[in-house]
Amino acid sequence: MNKHGMVHPRADTNRLYVKRKECGRGLGSIEDMIDIEKLNLRDYVSSRTDDQLIEIVRSSGEHERGITTAERYQEYKRNKKNNRYNSWKQKALYGETEALLIAAQDQVLNTNSRRVRILHSGTESKCRMCKAEEETVVHIILGCKMLANASYKERHNIAGSIHCALCKKVNVEVANQWWKHQPMAVEETTGVKILWDFGIRTEREIQVHRPDIVFMDKTNRKAKIIDIACPIDYNIGEKEREKIMKYQDLKMEIGKLWKVRVEVITVVIRVLGAVTKKHEDYIKKM
Numbered sequence: 001m002n003k004h005g006m007v008h009p010r011a012d013t014n015r016l017y018v019k020r021k022e023c024g025r026g027l028g029s030i031e032d033m034i035d036i037e038k039l040n041l042r043d044y045v046s047s048r049t050d051d052q053l054i055e056i057v058r059s060s061g062e063h064e065r066g067i068t069t070a071e072r073y074q075e076y077k078r079n080k081k082n083n084r085y086n087s088w089k090q091k092a093l094y095g096e097t098e099a100l101l102i103a104a105q106d107q108v109l110n111t112n113s114r115r116v117r118i119l120h121s122g123t124e125s126k127c128r129m130c131k132a133e134e135e136t137v138v139h140i141i142l143g144c145k146m147l148a149n150a151s152y153k154e155r156h157n158i159a160g161s162i163h164c165a166l167c168k169k170v171n172v173e174v175a176n177q178w179w180k181h182q183p184m185a186v187e188e189t190t191g192v193k194i195l196w197d198f199g200i201r202t203e204r205e206i207q208v209h210r211p212d213i214v215f216m217d218k219t220n221r222k223a224k225i226i227d228i229a230c231p232i233d234y235n236i237g238e239k240e241r242e243k244i245m246k247y248q249d250l251k252m253e254i255g256k257l258w259k260v261r262v263e264v265i266t267v268v269i270r271v272l273g274a275v276t277k278k279h280e281d282y283i284k285k286m
Contacts, residue, residue, distance in 0.1 A: 014088040021176040022085060032080055039073035105272050107137040141271045142232055155271070159212045159228040162267065163196055166215055166286065170194070191219040202253040208246050209253075215286070216258070223260045225251060226286065228267045240268045240276055 001007040007016065007025075017032070018024020048054045071079065103109050112135035115122035127135040129146040142152070161178040168174060170192045175181045183196040195214040202209060213226040225247050231239040243266040251262045265282050269275055 012088050012091055014084045014091075018081075018085050018088060024085075024088070032077075035080075036073050036077055039071070039076050043072055101272060104137055104141075105274075109137055111135045111137060111140065113139075138232055155230055158230075158269065159226075159267075162226065162228070162286065163194065163213055166194055166213070192217055200250060200254065202250070202257065204253070206249040206253060209250055211247060211250070214254075216260070221260045223254055223258060223262045224286065225254070225262060225264045226267065227264075228269070230269055230271050232271060236268055236270050236274070236276055240266050240278070243268065 001016075002009050015023075016025045016027045017029045018026075020026040045054055045058050048058075108114070112122060112128065113125045114136075116125040125134055127133050127139060127144055127146075130144050132145070133139050133143060140147075160181055160183055163183045164174050164178040164181040167181075167187055170189050172187050172189050172194070185196055185198050187194040187196070193216040195216070197210060197212060198214065199210045200214065211225045211227045213224075215224040215226060217223070227243050227247065229239050229243055244264050247264045251264055254260065255262045263285065265285055267282060268279070
């Protein structure tokens with residue numbers, strides 16, 4: 001796979017055998033298949049008492065040769081899967097990956113602007129994509145008009161993964177992989193309604209009435225306004241406060257019209273991957 005460019009030489013091998021719906025590559029391990037078949041055969045031979053030929057095999061001990069675990073094959077299969085998944089999830093970032101992220105956060109990537117202004121080794125400081133602005137790290141990740149309708153939009157579509165998770169939580173049928181999920185404007189099931197990028201009609205006119213997601217729990221008379229933002233690192237605290245204040249009018253209107261308790265949940269993820277201190281609390285509230 002390395003030879004044909006299907007996996008990076010330094011990539012974690014455990015992830016190859018994790019299911020795709022759990023963010024792995026979904027491959028089957030030949031070694032695991034052999035071990036499982038051995039255990040399956042051992043369990044079969046051990047459980048049969050009505051066959052003379054099997055009794056001979058059992059008395060010889062051949063069915064247990066090379067097997068070092070007492071687990072049944074179902075337990076072995078489940079534990080092997082969990083061990084691979086946990087091993088991959090708990091693994092630290094490779095040094096190269098962390099170095100790249102830190103370099104971007106410190107704004108020392110080798111951009112055109114840095115080459116001209118700091119290293120004095122270039123003549124063109126404009127962005128290679130839009131040719132209009134200085135090519136700085138901030139411009140690349142937030143300000144390039146050539147990337148605005150593609151990469152930036154795709155980054156914000158992390159909201160789709162939240163919508164997918166909410167749908168699964170209330171047993172709405174969705175794609176197994178969140179990146180294949182196509183959110184509908186309205187998803188409704190028993191006692192729950194989920195709105196996606198949906199304009200909320202209110203009695204009085206308000207400026208902001210189209211959050212990313214509105215989760216309505218009819219049974220418990222609760223509603224959650226969920227909105228996502230991906231600001232630059234130094235703007236993250238301000239963006240979180242802005243999002244909360246931004247939807248206060250809508251929060252009051254929804255509470256009054258739908259007669260529910262409303263909570264505003266902001267998911268703020270920095271463009272370079274960091275999150276706020278309250279991020280886990282907000283995720284749990286969903």
